[in-house]
Amino acid sequence: MKNFDPSLYLVTDRNLSKGRPVEFIVEEAVRGGVNMVQLREKECPTLDFVNMAFRLKELLAPVHVPLIINDRLDVAMAVDADGLHIGQQDMPYAIVRKILGRDKIIGLSVETADQAKEANKIDVDYIGLSPVFVTGTKPELVHSLGLQGIREIAAISRHIMIAIGGINAKNAANVLHAGANGIAVVSAIASADDPLKAARDIRQEIDHYRISGK
Numbered sequence: 578m579k580n581f582d583p584s585l586y587l588v589t590d591r592n593l594s595k596g597r598p599v600e601f602i603v604e605e606a607v608r609g610g611v612n613m614v615q616l617r618e619k620e621c622p623t624l625d626f627v628n629m630a631f632r633l634k635e636l637l638a639p640v641h642v643p644l645i646i647n648d649r650l651d652v653a654m655a656v657d658a659d660g661l662h663i664g665q666q667d668m669p670y671a672i673v674r675k676i677l678g679r680d681k682i683i684g685l686s687v688e689t690a691d692q693a694k695e696a697n698k699i700d701v702d703y704i705g706l707s708p709v710f711v712t713g714t715k716p717e718l719v720h721s722l723g724l725q726g727i728r729e730i731a732a733i734s735r736h737i738m739i740a741i742g743g744i745n746a747k748n749a750a751n752v753l754h755a756g757a758n759g760i761a762v763v764s765a766i767a768s769a770d771d772p773l774k775a776a777r778d779i780r781q782e783i784d785h786y787r788i789s790g791k
Contacts, residue, residue: 579679579680579681579682579702581612581613581643581659581682581702582612582613582759583612583613583703583737583739583758583759584612584758584759584760584783584787585610585611585612585613585759585760585762585776585779585780585783586611586612586613586614586615586739586741586759586760586761586762587602587603587606587607587611587613587614587615587761587762587763587766587767587776588615588617588647588741588761588762588763589602589603589614589615589616589617589618589763589767590617590763590764590767591618591621593763593764593767593768594767594768595768599616599629599633600629600632600633600636601772602766602767602772603633603636603637604636605771605772605773605776606766606772606773606775606776607636607637607640607642607776608773608776609766609772609773609774609775609776609777609779609780610776610777610779610780610781610783611642611766611776611780612642613642613643613645613759614633614637614642614643614644614645615645615646615647615662615761616629616630616633616644616645616646616647616658617647617648618647618649623649623651623652626649626652627652627655627656630644630646630652630655630656630658631656634656634657634658643659643660643682644656644658644659644660645658645659645660645661645662645682645684646658646660646661646662647661647662648661648662648663648664648667649661650668650673650676650677653677653681654676654677658681659681659682660677660681660682660683660684660702661673661677661681661682661683661684662683662684662685662686662705663683663684663685663686664685664686665685665686665687665688665692670683670685670699670701671699674700682702682703683701683702684701684702684703684704684705684739685699685701685703685704685705686704686705686707687704687705687706687707687730688706688707688708688720688722690726690729690730690733693706693730693733693734693736694733696734696736697733697734697735697736701736702736702737703736703737703738703739703758703759704730704734704736704737704738704739705739705740705741705761706722706726706727706730706738706739706740706741706757707722707740707741707742708721708722708741708742708743709721709722709723709724709726709727709740709741709742709743709744709752709757710723710742710743710744710748711742711743721742721743722740722742724751724752724755725755727740727752727755727756727757728755728756730756731755731756731757732756737758737759738756738757738758738759739757739758739759739760739761740752740757740759740760740761741760741761741762741763744760744761744762744765745762745765745779746765746775746778746779746781746782749779749782749783749786750782750783750785750786750791753783753786754786754790754791760779760783762779765779766779
């Protein structure tokens with residue numbers, strides 16, 4: 578799978594899911610309009626990570642929603658995921674592409690305009706701009722790009738841009754208007770009392786912006 582729609586991208590976080598299974602959050606989110614899912618697990622054992630990835634792949638494959646694995650090349654290979662998301666300090670893109678092949682989706686985190694310029698030298702499938710707004714899910718990132726940061730990167734980047742960090746239904750249109758091609762969310766869906774409704778509300782804002790441009 579290489580064709581993908583980046584418009585609404587869920588990044589999982591079991592610590593923000595209010596004790597509910599990640600599978601439940603993902604299923605509800607997809608029903609609400611999410612069309613990409615990244616499984617992000619920073620703390621769980623490898624076996625648990627792999628088993629959860631298999632369960633999500635089984636859930637997502639029938640509805641043609643790509644499963645992206647965060648950071649862990651071994652897990653992505655083990656479950657034949659649709660792609661891998663890497664950070665600036667993870668395995669280099671060239672090695673990841675050589676191992677995964679041309680048909681897998683590879684995304685790269687970008688936090689500055691300089692990193693976006695460097696990313697222009699490689700054929701990643703998208704860049705993840707973070708954080709747009711300061712968020713508790715990435716406490717180590719104390720500086721936010723803001724809407725102006727998105728505009729600056731949009732002016733120089735040749736890649737699809739997916740913005741993440743503090744984005745919700747209230748500000749999604751502004752983020753798209755600044756130049757992002759898609760919205761990635763964590764807590765706005767994972768922590769919502771009703772993840773389906775939360776996803777649907779963001780999807781409606783995205784679709785409205787696509788039609789009206791505002």
